[in-house]
Amino acid sequence: MSPLNQKLARDLWRMKGQAIAIAAVIATGVMLLVMMSGVVTSLSETKRAYYERNRLADIFAPVKRAPLHVIRDLAALPGISAAEGRVTGSALISLPGLALPLRASAVSLPDDGRPRLNEIHLTDGRRISRDNANEILLLESFAKAHGLTPGDHLSATMNGARRSFLIVGLAQSPEFLYSVAPGEMISDDSRFGVIWMSQTALSAAYDMQGAFNEAILSLGRSNNLADILDRIDRILDPYGGLGAYGLKDQTSNRFIAEEIKGMESSSRVVPPIFLAVAAFLLNIVISRMVQAEREQIGLIKAFGYTNWEVGGHYFKFVLVIAIGGALIGCLGGIALGRGMLTMYQAYYKFPILVFQLEPAAFVTAFATSILAASAGGLLVLRTVFALTPAVAMRPPAPADYSRTGRLGASLNRLLDQPSRMILRRLTRQPGRMLGSLAGISAGMALSVSMISLLAGFDKTMDLTFNVMDRSEVTVTFTHPLASRTIHELQSMPGILQVEPERSVAAVLRHGLNSYRGGITGLINDPSLKRAVARDLSPIPLGPQGIVLSKALAKTLDIVPGQSLTVDILEGRRPTLTIPVANIAESLIGSPAYMQLDALNRELKEPLRISTAYLRIDMKQKDRIFKQLKDRPYVAGVSLKSDARAALQKMMDTGAGSTRYVMLAIAAIITFGIVYNAARIAYAERLRDLASLRVMGFTRAEAAFVLLGELGVITLTALPLGSLLGYYLVYAMAEGFSTDLYQVPIIFSPASYGTAALAVLMAAAFSGWLVKRDIDRADLVSALKIRE
Structure with missing residues (x-):
């Protein structure tokens, strides 16, 4: 083994904590990439083979x-x-x-x-x-x-x-x-x-x-x-x-095609975010490592090693971490993918579902992780090339604090000595401080986006079943019936309120875009089933015009005021031209709403209904269900509570379940970022901390000098990470939303508070690990380190 390779092995062992943390960040990105790619391939290939067979x-x-x-x-x-x-x-x-x-x-x-x-x-x-x-x-x-x-x-x-x-x-x-x-x-x-x-x-x-x-x-x-x-x-x-x-x-x-599409969208958005964070971390670690090893770099060059050989040594450090993380990520992606497919097979009815992964996915995972890591390390290698032996072996000039003026004097009166040391450290090397600040902000942003995503799924449940649909029972008829059926239902004991609806199958077209779905006819002032605006206020349905859900309007690329062509697929099958009156909020499906009387008038079938929404006395539900079962015109009866439980299952399985995996991964990455920042600061200030101990500072006071810096950076990163997470959640929600269900973007104080608490806990745990190292440090060895 050459001397540089021996040094590489020693460096990796010395920085094993940081190397493992960065490799874990790379592994999570690769794991998600491999898992999502494998699930998409497996679902697509199994579906194709099953269809053909x-x-x-x-x-x-x-x-x-x-x-x-x-x-x-x-x-x-x-x-x-x-x-x-x-x-x-x-x-x-x-x-x-x-x-x-x-x-x-x-x-x-x-x-x-x-x-x-x-x-x-x-x-x-x-x-x-x-x-x-x-x-x-x-x-x-x-x-x-x-x-x-x-x-x-x-x-x-x-x-x-x-x-x-x-x-x-x-x-x-x-x-x-x-x-x-x-x-x-x-x-x-x-x-x-x-x-x-x-x-x-x-x-x-x-x-x-x-x-x-x-x-x-x-x-x-x-x-x-x-x-x-x-x-x-x-x-x-x-x-x-x-x-x-x-x-x-x-x-x-x-539905299956939309599930695959949602997974593909997520795989294009999420893994690159984690790999970008890994590249950023490597950039920080390598840059600080180069600065800390200036003397060693100068000495190596003085012995005749070229810039390329020295640069290659540090680049190998990057590659070992990247390749190690990629290997772990590939193995983890396979295991996680198999687990996901077990869940898919329980939800979808494939006779067999085997995890398949094309070799190209491994190549892509390795290439992506290595390129991301290289991007984080190559920028720093310019510093290696720029250092000549004479310059490298001379310590950098100490910072000059003599020109702080009145501000410095005021701070000296307000702050004790350890606090002034923290402030000087932050102002002495603002670039490094900003690097740590950006890293912890990225961890905060990931946590905010993941927790907001969970809140978005919960909001979907609340809006769907408490705001848009406030009924308790839905009755579907075998064919459109006369509206007098409503009076028959209202006369049944135990039924408190009945609201009619007319649904017709239709193809909606605008320009080159089309959507096969239907139109829902609602009464003038509905209270059980409503179309609501973005602010959740009910949208009035006028005698003219149609109200489209946001997802449907996006699919058709249409805005209010434009005309929509509707091919009705029932009855006389007329073709209608209807202006778009408004856009409604919708989280499940892509509905279109019209006033019930206006829809029947267009179909030339007055006073017809196909569905009834009921509010009932739940104590009499068994008798009500028995009476409905005996009606020959009833095609189906469903409880809203059953539908809600089914939707929750749908949200917790398939592509929706990956949000829990990603939340756990975001927590791991957040800890990795904070831990790296703490370890790097500890490595850089080990001699200073040992000097403080010799000068009479207690262990707690010496630790305060280091951990106080981490605390200031962490607290400053919280608002910056919140702002970054505000924009990141848009990308996450877009990745998980499909034409069949949409994830709303929710910004609640609880989400930000939970994310901030997660970052603070990661910082506290990282600080405890570093303080343990401070307490165990060999003062004599630390004092031998040259500036």
Whole structure:
């Protein structure tokens, strides 16, 4: 081993605490990069393989009722490789001991149980028999949530008639990886199920003999999806077509695609922040190390080592820390990614989900960490090149404090000797003080942004269920009903308030931008379900115009005053041109609101409703649910408390769960930054501290000189870090938000106070570690160190 490499090993051992702290910062950035990249790759590849293996359709075309021979016309379209007609419908499942009816979708399978498209994955039991009309397959996640197994019986209401079924098997499907009831946004395995029946049996249940109400198609080599969708719509229009759409608009696929998109966005925003902090730390450490080793650098050069050899020595110091941190980060990213996938598999219904990581991800992680570390070290190496042996071996000129004037005299009267020493240290080397200040400010900013992010998720829950939706029960109807249904519900004992709503499926277009969603019609002055402005005040819905959610307005790139084109996908399917009247705050989904009467007027269907929001006497809820279950026009009943619990689960799993990981990482980085600042100051002032001890200062007084400097810097960094965190939280919230849910930006005193407390605790712990070193220091050895 060459002398410089021996020196490198000694330096790393001597500065092991700082090296480990910086390596930990690099490791966290690499770990997040590897974890996020691996999760995105794993989800994307598993989804692609599962879709292909089970032949998930590329196009879905709902229709009111079309004869089976129309499937031949659809299959003959250019670009279509396979087409199949099926029957679908809504159902209400009744379980013993459960008053609340549970929503389900009923889907037909060919009588032989082998569909050409949207093949199911049987997980338990057997397939249905064409000879037994009461046999069904049940969605596995729903069955597990209620302890149902093959051989059990299940009661369900279909098309107004209650029937009893025999569960012969449990299944999964690529069509229901994210299982959510039609019209809802939040998945809950216990509240929504899927029933598969034979084509003959389900056709009889919904009066669809010899017909279908949904066509599913797969594409060949053609990539002109818009043209194919238009051709399909023209064929199905005479039979009440409701608008064909591609896989990207299919509910389950859309949620998973948004989850992947959110993870990709986070991976572009978050890891670079941590790696930038690591680069900054390395810059501080190497710069102070070079200054502390001026004499050694001069001596090494005097022995004939070139600038490149000496610079390479310090650059190796950087690389060892960077590579060590990258290795730890890669291993940690793999372990964390596997844990994340376990959570994803429980939430999404993939049969198997294996963590995959492309070699390019490791290369990117190593290259990024080394480049970030190099950026922090290369700038300092200029100092090495500039030092000549004669200059390096001569100590720098001492600072001149003789010109402080009246200010210095005033401070001398106000401050004791240790305090004046702290002040002189801060003013003597302001560059170093600013470096430590910036590092601790960065730690404060990370803590502020992470805690604010947590507060944003909590605010999403509060605004969604306490401000925008103040109902207790939501009742969904099988089809738009006359408004007199509201009077029928109001007459039921225990129902205190009823508020109607009309929801229609629609495609909203503005310029080249489009969004397949719907329009929600609300009464003039709603109190249970409201559109609210940014200040949370209710937005009045006038007879003209439409109110878009903030996320939807951003997607369509439209502002109030501009006109929106709306293709209604129900009834007569008119195309409307409606001005945008206002922008509403929305955190879940991308809704659009109109006045109920105005919406019905545009549809030429007056006095129609599709949903009712209720406020009830919770003591009578079981009787109310039983009465609603017996109504043939009721498609679903849901409790807001159940929806809130499901949303909390969604926020705590998937991409949302990474905020807890990042909060822990931010705490570790904050400690690393503060600890580095304390260790560097200790290394630089070891001789001064030993001199103070010899002069009669106690251990506590000597420690005060060093730790007082750290305290001043930490307290000064708190407001600066708060200001930086104010802007950093915007980037964090943008990274976690998707088209389906948005994270609000919350600035609460509690968030800043908690972040400040975390930084102060990190500073206190770091100070305790350094004070322990001060107490253990060898005074004789320390005094031998030359200035």
